[in-house]
Amino acid sequence: MNWLLVWPILIPVLTAALCLLAWNAPGLQRTLSFLGTFVLLIGDLYLFAGVWEGGVQSVQMGEWPAPYGITIVADTLSATLVVLTALIGLGVAVFALGDIGVERETTGFHPLFHALLTGVGGAFMTGDIFNLYVWFEVMVIASFGLMALGCERAQIDGGVKYVILNLIATTVLLVAIGLLYGVTGTLNMADLAQVVPQHAEQGRLIVIAALFLLAFGMKAAVFPLYFWLPASYHTPPAAVSAIFAALLTKVGVYAMIRTFTLIFTVGQAYTYSAILAVGVLTMLIGVLGAIAQNDVRRVLSFNLVSGIGFILIGLGLGTVLGLAGAIYYTVHHIVVMSGLFLVAGVAQRVAHAQGLDALGGLYRSQPLVAVLFFIVAMSLAGVPPLSGFWPKVILVQASLEAEAYIVAAAALVTGLLTLYSMSKIWSLAFWRAKPEVAPQAAPGILDPGPLGAGRKAVLLTPVALLAVLTLAIGLFAQPLLSISERAAVALMAPDAYITTVLDEEG
Incomplete structure (x- = not known):
């Protein structure tokens, strides 16, 4: 298992390095990019199987024992998320074959893409809160490079807004980490889970927890810190927008779930109430913003913000059922948002139009594109029996059981x-x-060149697979529900996580 635990980090790093060596050979970079994501997915599936059978797995890098060394740890939640990262990475790598031009390929798309996957995988697998900051930085650098690639006016404008807000967030996070270390003397998350609840300076720790909530909230694009996302996600090529929509905000949400179920457990009632209120506002403001937009991908960007609100209310309810609903919704949201951004990119490309006022007639001229969009769009809306229906039912049920009737009503609206x-x-x-x-x-967004049948098939293949996946998650909900419940139970009772990390001898 030791090799598998570093797999989500090692394979993207190696792939990025090989793509750098093939800088002037775009054809070789495409091959390396596809093979890298494919190999990543296979290894991550084996990692998930090992965690499912054997429970939490941990390794200490450099044979430094916890809590002094760098800890890599996988539980059900992190193993599930790295599998999804690899799956979406593979789909985007295929889509990029028809979406990313040679000029972007020869100026760094593939190395930056795999650097981004490295940061995401590292954030999901780290057991050290300082290294969580490091992986956030890797993601920011790679994602800014991807967003600005091509140096077109709209991209630079969106990229500047994106990077400024994210740098502010990482600065707040670094300050919070420094304060946390000054108060507790440790940054290992399992060790913090033991030290923080027993610490005498609970007042200081509450302030530090608020800083973490602010930093992670900015990363996750929650209300009122969401405005950087719809201002930037519609500007790069569809392949880039899709990987951003699927993964970047989810890392912020994951960090909130991990830290506020494992570390900052004192005064949870107040913390969860704040998260619940932010979640409700994020849901409503996001979807109202979507209704007001005219550009297709701006509509999707605001809906992406709204979806983060659903995940937050699952965390804020503070129950196993609510957390299971949040995890289920996270998986659904990763699949559906990537599919929506990809199919929207195809629709805009075939129609040579961006705004809704210039689009029309695609049901007749592009029936396959229309069917694929309909499936993933209705899944996002929660129409049964698609994947979005079940987590919303779970979250509404959890809200009613917790007597949070306003939350349930907000979710339904x-x-x-x-x-x-x-x-x-x-x-x-x-x-x-x-x-x-x-x-x-x-x-x-739009390629002025012709879109032949072969290239169109390349673009639609990953969209079709994601549409089939959202159908499968909806029609056969029990496996994902079992995974979500097991992950939620482990988060609410993290003894196995703590014991595995702190007893690991390398």
Whole structure:
């Protein structure tokens, strides 16, 4: 298991390095990128199987015992998320074959893409809160490079907003980590789980916990710190937007779940109440913003923000059922948002139009694109029996059991408004006749070159697989529900996590 524990970090690093060596050979970079994500997925599946059978797994790098060394640890939640990271990475690597031009490939797309996967995998696997900061930095650098790649005006504008807010977040996080170390003398998360609840300076630790909540909230794009996301996610190519939408905010959410179930457990009632309020506001403000937008990917960006709110209310309810619903929703959201951004990119590319006022008639001219969009859009809206239905049912049930009736009502209203926003895209972009407007040339989005049948097939293949996956998650919900419940139980009772890390001798 030791090799498998470093697999989510090692394979993307090696792939990025090989792509750098093939800088002037875009064809070789494509091959390396595909093979790297494929090998990553196989190893991560074996890692998940090992965790499922054997429980929490841990390794100490350099044979330094915990809590002094660098800890890599996998439990059910982190193992599930690294599998999803590899799966979405593989789908985007295939989509990029038809979406990313040679000029972007020869200026760093593939190395940056795999550097981003490295940061995401490292954040999910680390057992040390300082190294969590390090992996956040890796993600920020790689994602800013991907967003600005091509140096077009809209991309630079969106990239500047993105990087400024994320750098502020990482600065707050670094300050919080420094204060935490000054108070406790340790940064190993399992060790912190023992030290923090027993520490005499609980007042200081509450302030530090608030700083962590602020930093992770900015990373996750929660209300009122979300505005950088819809200002930037629609500017890069669809392949880049999809990997961002699937993974980046989820790392922020994961960090909140990990730290506020493992470390900051004193005064949880107040913390969870704050998270619950932020979650409700994030849901509602996000979906209202989506309804007001005209650009397809800006609509999806606001819906992405709204989805983060659903995950937060699961955490904020502070129950096993609520947390299981949040984990289930996270898996669903990763699959569906990546599929939506990819299929939206295809629709805009084939129509040579970006805004809803210029789109139309795609149901007749592009029936496969229309069907794929309909499946993933209705899944996001929570239409049964698609994947989005079950986690919303679980979250509403958990809210009612906790007597959080306002939260349950907000979730139901948000679901209806999400359905309206998706129906708006469907009716304007797919169902109505195409308006008489001149084709647009949107920077970073549309390729002015021809889209042949072969290239179109490459673009639609990962979208189709993600659509099938969301159908499978909805129709056969029990396996994912079992995973979510097991992960939630382990988070609420982290004794196995703590014991495994602190008893690991390398």
